[in-house]
Amino acid sequence: MVISMSRFNKYFLLKTDDVAEYVQEKLSFFPADAKFECKEIGDGNLNYVFRLVDTNTGKSIIVKQAGEATRISAEMKLSTDRGRIEAKILGIQAKYAPGLVPEVYLYDEVMCAMVMEDMIGHTIMRKALMNHEKFPLFADQITTFLVNSLLLSTDVVMNHKDKKTNVKSFINPDLCEISEDLVYSEPFIDYNHRNNVFSPNAEFVRKELYDDKALHLEAAKLKFEFMNNAQSLIHGDLHTGSIFINKEHTYIFDPEFAFYGPMGYDIGNVIANMFFAWCNADATIEDAEQRADYCNWIIDTIEEIVDRFIVKFKKAFEDNVKDVMAKTEGFMEWYLGTVLSDTAAVAGLESIRRTVGMANVKDITTIPDESKRARAERIVITLAKDYIMNRDNFKSGKDYRKAIEAAIAKF
């Protein structure tokens, strides 16, 4: 009997030097005579991400390992179970939305590591948008992903027992707690004192967020909707840093926050993060014509995302609805209405928390001109409150366009 001598039978944090040996032991992806180069490429807060390249063939692979604490604070411990959740949801999403998520080659429960496709030729969308690149196919591709991954995992479509098994499998307490705190609580009451408020806006934030009790009440309602509404298998962190993109193609990745929650959460995240790109472009593109052109493309894209989502949702609902009561006349319209209301609300919550909360976005924090940054943040917060307080009125792309234009016009 051969006793396994593998170093990888017990969890430890991989270093750059370990990765080639690890991949060669676990997978027959590279030839035995591969000549490896490995780099740590991750800049996320929770994980360690390596790219391993065989310089002989140019073939490459990604290894992502879950750490036992966040990288910004060793005190924030996190269950490594999120690695299992991420590998599992990527498998499900690959079925629902083929080609729009990276392929997973291996998930290793011992090392809490996932080996996956290297999304070659794609850039992190947030960076690309900050370079003011346009992606004409994005609205079409992201709405296909959203409708398919969200609607097909509900009990409108799925066998109800299978759906409940999924709910159980994707209970994700540690990662949900992060969202409950950072999205649904701290931006309004700063009770952990972790907010990052841009000082020229301190008074504005106090008045518009900390002192607005009516806003707190809506945020509180939405927090319990987030925690209790096991509607759909959501990505849970679908910002533009979770998207790899080029002119032809979109990859959605990093779904470690996945759980069964309200589907508007994902759609709202996409919309909010697209508008951060508007803020960056508006404040940093010097040429007026180029600026207007790019800013218009962003607003057009937000409008297009909402409208395409609605069209595809209706079609997918008609094609896939299985639950006998969900076929009742008027049900689809009501159900879509609740999704659109949640979408607007989350677009508002994400807008606020990424502007004043613990995890700001570079689109805004890198705006060099203080007064332009202050203006951008005021526009975002004003727009966000409109999204939240009037969430039932956001029923089409045009409603978003109007709200965006109204918020811009105020500052």
Next chain:
Amino acid sequence: MVISMSRFNKYFLLKTDDVAEYVQEKLSFFPADAKFECKEIGDGNLNYVFRLVDTNTGKSIIVKQAGEATRISAEMKLSTDRGRIEAKILGIQAKYAPGLVPEVYLYDEVMCAMVMEDMIGHTIMRKALMNHEKFPLFADQITTFLVNSLLLSTDVVMNHKDKKTNVKSFINPDLCEISEDLVYSEPFIDYNHRNNVFSPNAEFVRKELYDDKALHLEAAKLKFEFMNNAQSLIHGDLHTGSIFINKEHTYIFDPEFAFYGPMGYDIGNVIANMFFAWCNADATIEDAEQRADYCNWIIDTIEEIVDRFIVKFKKAFEDNVKDVMAKTEGFMEWYLGTVLSDTAAVAGLESIRRTVGMANVKDITTIPDESKRARAERIVITLAKDYIMNRDNFKSGKDYRKAIEAAIAKF
């Protein structure tokens, strides 16, 4: 090494003759020289229930074993995991509402059997109500049970991670499917053709239930609320057959349908089932004065349940709320409002399904006079539709009284 020779190391269905040996092997509850008598006492659809008595001492105990199929149809297979769920929730409820649930001495995962307290000196509440007995402490005791077991298991109060662990542990696909079909689908569209419609009311049921598309739409919305809203650890089947009662005391038992669902489900079940007792009394008590007296007691009790629930809920919320956002001014009132709306809706759904669905109630089916039974059912269905269609207007006990009186006055 002693090899265990126990017959009970592998699941089989207990017979009356097996129970004494089983209990003596598993528990040191009875003396070694006990003289046993055992009877099967259950008349439920899902389980086998035995009472074991030591005739020397008079001590007794209950053994409840989960079968692998329902007793009404061998084709309806059911996971025996419901036994684990039942034993576990009884333990939790015993902490939240001490003295109001039977004590569990043992849960045996192999035999899927639970050994529990014999609720001596209590009667099944449905039978007692059909004997037109009054229980003056019931409204007080049931509302203590409802508020404590429901509110204290929410994430308003609980640590959010612990609550999610509970949600996972109480995922209950088989039993939820029964409710999804029998409560939320079949009474409206009869798609499994299992409804039991009282033939003199066939035309009334067709018009009022099968043809009412607006009602179907509300039932569909409520079905997804039931499936997706993981608000609270609910009993899931809180009708008057799940209550053992006497003049001084109430026991709530049989929580095998438990899962995390909307708390209005339990409250609505109590209200609906209390009104079935009104139907029985109104149709069968011959003396006019006695009839009026008992019927008034039922309506008073329904009013009292709603009002006491509201008072205790507010107090328990103030005393126990932990979530920082749930403390926002106005949140408690909003949250209670959603609970009361769900309560009215479920009171309606339960009223309908127990009148025309697969599982009728004896309160109504035993009414000997055909025209009186037909009238009772029409009152129930009319009232139920009011509960469902106008559920946001049921905010106090008085609102229920008015609706009940209006429905009665129509027939």
